[in-house]
Amino acid sequence: MSAISVVMGSKSDWPTVKKGCKILEQFGVDYEKNVISAHRMPNEMFAFAQNAVEKGTKVIIACAGGAAHLPGMIAANTPLPVIGIPGQTKALGGMDSLLSIVQMPAGIPVATQAIGVAGAKNAALLALQILGINDPTIQQQILDYRKQMHDQSIESGAHLD
Amino acid sequence: MSAISVVMGSKSDWPTVKKGCKILEQFGVDYEKNVISAHRMPNEMFAFAQNAVEKGTKVIIACAGGAAHLPGMIAANTPLPVIGIPGQTKALGGMDSLLSIVQMPAGIPVATQAIGVAGAKNAALLALQILGINDPTIQQQILDYRKQMHDQSIESGAHLD
């Protein structure tokens, strides 16, 4: 049983999503990962979403591109928070993915992140921040992670040449 | 049993969709209409799509706005042609609806129409044109309908003042 479940619409999303999974690993938080295509595996998608609570999942991360229906359709089938990562796309840069994920109608929210790699990393961090509400260890890890980013940013300023 | 089934994500789409249904009535072609929300009625949506062939449906028309997942998710659950109408939206004019419907990944097409009322009318006409491939009466009605539009266009030019 993993508290965080990560799904993506296609294996081609993995290089992006992986950047977020590395953060989960760095935090030592267990997670599951799967390819679940909204359009090619609709029944599996519904089963996945409808069983998530029972399986002990607490937060779901879903990445998809183009007419990106995966995050919203999972969200429609579970009361768990769903975090959406809009995949960058070749023709429209990911504006299509972004609007398909973020413009959800009232009733079914998706916690949408930035397009591409930044979004994948932030999806992981948001999942951890959500778990951190009731887990002081994770919340402290978030603070430590930020301290590290903070110090690296300052450090980087010393090397502008 | 109706050859054409018209669904919309919300009752608020009806004033738009109705303009297409009037054309179906004008052609004397029977149709069903229903509100099926992808996000509020996901199980009904899948049941609807998965039963459509068996029920004798031949073409499905689906209208939705914003993160408009209805047409694509129905298409993922039936081998029948699905025609999508992007609803006009308040914030982004319908660009969100359009991209959510048209930018489908390879494998599951949606026959996307224009945003709003023009799209609703054209969805009906496309459904009729599809039926018309094997139904000479409907194909002739299409030709008659076009003749009428043609004559009205010409006539309208006489009244520019």
Add this chain to the structure above:
Amino acid sequence: MSAISVVMGSKSDWPTVKKGCKILEQFGVDYEKNVISAHRMPNEMFAFAQNAVEKGTKVIIACAGGAAHLPGMIAANTPLPVIGIPGQTKALGGMDSLLSIVQMPAGIPVATQAIGVAGAKNAALLALQILGINDPTIQQQILDYRKQMHDQSIESGAHLD
């Protein structure tokens, strides 16, 4: 002490944000609400964000329009999950608000919702879903809320005329 804290950049956001607050009230979940302008009250914004954990806040909802810096700057100052509502804008419909909120750099996530009222409602529901992970009563209320939406959607389909 309220688990949910709702802030907005300007009183002019209140008619939008209010639609989400009504849902919080409907669920009987206590919340705080405040105007905190990122640009006019920067010190108060930082103090608010930096004190949120200590005050017992668990989830923050922030609404802003245009160059909407409020959600992201609050997120940068707290390890709590921050949910962002992009305000609809007169000139660009809210595309400016959306991109200013969602396109956060890696490290500091904002759980971005749809532009305008749908986003305000979904921000409240997402906050509740997050609390619901560890609160079976709230999770059940989410399921009840969805059941109600579901029934209303079905019911609405009987009145297409």
Add this chain to the structure above:
Amino acid sequence: MSAISVVMGSKSDWPTVKKGCKILEQFGVDYEKNVISAHRMPNEMFAFAQNAVEKGTKVIIACAGGAAHLPGMIAANTPLPVIGIPGQTKALGGMDSLLSIVQMPAGIPVATQAIGVAGAKNAALLALQILGINDPTIQQQILDYRKQMHDQSIESGAHLD
């Protein structure tokens, strides 16, 4: 006589369109292909469209980029369903092609697909789905094709590393 006729505005569209034609071949469905430029071969375009019914064509697929007038102008000259593929463009990614094809006025629908290769594949599949309404063999092939995509998607999930 081929049931499906594929046209493109320029030979430069062929690498995209070809991806759809391969699916037609894979299904064993006969098709014609031609370069017909709306702007360089207007008379041929009209002759093509106006003769399509008589020739036994059932569905037309048309690809064009930029100010992409080919699908809509063919549609205006035949009662057959016309499927449009917006070509990806260098400057605007294909947003120009998409809007030029999808935003048809009421009266003349084009069944618009996604920009680029995904759209080319889906144009072929939609044509097959349309033929499949009255051809159980093709409809079964669609179901088989989807089963294959489904299995490949599941299989791909086992190789995330």
Add this chain to the structure above:
Amino acid sequence: MSAISVVMGSKSDWPTVKKGCKILEQFGVDYEKNVISAHRMPNEMFAFAQNAVEKGTKVIIACAGGAAHLPGMIAANTPLPVIGIPGQTKALGGMDSLLSIVQMPAGIPVATQAIGVAGAKNAALLALQILGINDPTIQQQILDYRKQMHDQSIESGAHLD
């Protein structure tokens, strides 16, 4: 025989186009006006364009909205200069009309103007400027018209209160 021929895709374009026609009248230059719908009157459109030289037309002005194919398709059928006016549209403001008209492929130019009324006026003025190359009277009228705009602009500055 009129040197300038003004066409529009629909009578609904007339309130826009009329603003340009008034300028033609103000200059005392004869013009023809007609509704010619690219999609509803394709044969008339081609006949119009293909006969224009012979009829003595020198410049064509064409207005259309949405998937605005009229200016480009006329241009494809005549060696005369064609000036395009993108109609303002409800959903997308006229961005669809603009891209459908301006993004012509190499070989067939359309002299595209601004969206809506400013474009209609400028289409008329450009037509006059083109005729003015070989007609000193018209060229002088252009200069006079500009002098008048110039003086009105200066005058208007005295009334800022």
Add this chain to the structure above:
Amino acid sequence: MSAISVVMGSKSDWPTVKKGCKILEQFGVDYEKNVISAHRMPNEMFAFAQNAVEKGTKVIIACAGGAAHLPGMIAANTPLPVIGIPGQTKALGGMDSLLSIVQMPAGIPVATQAIGVAGAKNAALLALQILGINDPTIQQQILDYRKQMHDQSIESGAHLD
């Protein structure tokens, strides 16, 4: 004295503009070419525009990118027709150039072409079409050029493999 004068805002526009100039050469029509930067050479720009009629210029072609003020500012200083070529840009693809050129206020038209190379070629062809109104040789050359494009398009269709 050349009937056509071609200007560009920067030498970096030359590779694009050159494609149009080659067409002018192919037609045997004399032209001038110059770099005139609206922002770096404003006085030269005004002198150029204000002297153009007197020098015998009949049509001006102007290319610029980004905040592309060159075509519009030249147009404001001459009664001659000005054709604008929006340069493709790195960040926004040329949408900035296009809107800066095409959205002229009522009074001063610019005959805007497509972004980039297609626009450069069409600017040349439009200039020739304008000259062709009163020059049967050029008008015939346009027809011949189109015939050649037509034949090449047809020919290209034989080589789809």
Add this chain to the structure above:
Amino acid sequence: MSAISVVMGSKSDWPTVKKGCKILEQFGVDYEKNVISAHRMPNEMFAFAQNAVEKGTKVIIACAGGAAHLPGMIAANTPLPVIGIPGQTKALGGMDSLLSIVQMPAGIPVATQAIGVAGAKNAALLALQILGINDPTIQQQILDYRKQMHDQSIESGAHLD
């Protein structure tokens, strides 16, 4: 002699620009205001810009809409800082004005503000902040103005109902 000179492309910009001028008046800083159309009054525009230093102007504010060339062309003719206000437009909301003003080529900056009224107010405030660098009274007024906004924002939060 006024330190700040405010110009606008058309009298129709005045209701927007006025909101900024009121702030200048509130600060007791003298300013000039004029209608100067880039396209209708090009010579006056150049004279205005080229004489500004000599007249004692220190900062120029310029508002224009659509293909908004006024701020950039003034900037090209003076070494003084020029602040640009993109006017809101009917068709495209002001995206055209914004890109025409902000996307200046390297060499000639325009200090671009937000579209519409917020931009008009901020143009005035930026002009004051620039003067405030060397004028402690104005800099203090800026701080007072901000204190007032700050207090009003806080106060407004007490009235959410």
Add this chain to the structure above:
Amino acid sequence: MSAISVVMGSKSDWPTVKKGCKILEQFGVDYEKNVISAHRMPNEMFAFAQNAVEKGTKVIIACAGGAAHLPGMIAANTPLPVIGIPGQTKALGGMDSLLSIVQMPAGIPVATQAIGVAGAKNAALLALQILGINDPTIQQQILDYRKQMHDQSIESGAHLD
């Protein structure tokens, strides 16, 4: 003490920002440069902005990309003029950065420049133009710099081949 202070949200902005700093060096005007991330170093950002006047800074230049909050948040914490450079971004070209910087609410202006390198150069030039108001040497250097650009532009026109 430097009159100009240049900050950027990430070291990855340096290759862009550097192009502006070279101009400052070319003018012999002293400047400071630092990485200050709005989201990773919020306290340092506020300290930087709140101490700027006291330190003798006169103009601040800030570059950031995506949800680019740095320029606006600095501006909210200092009465000094702040010049913003929108970084070019991978997914959306920099449209996200531009809107996040330019669409500031009334009260806190940012002097926004073009996306990317042109913006970085112009930010430096604008800072110099602002200092030049009270520094005749710098104002003369601006004029000399422009003279040089002018001459280079003219010179470049002689080498179109």
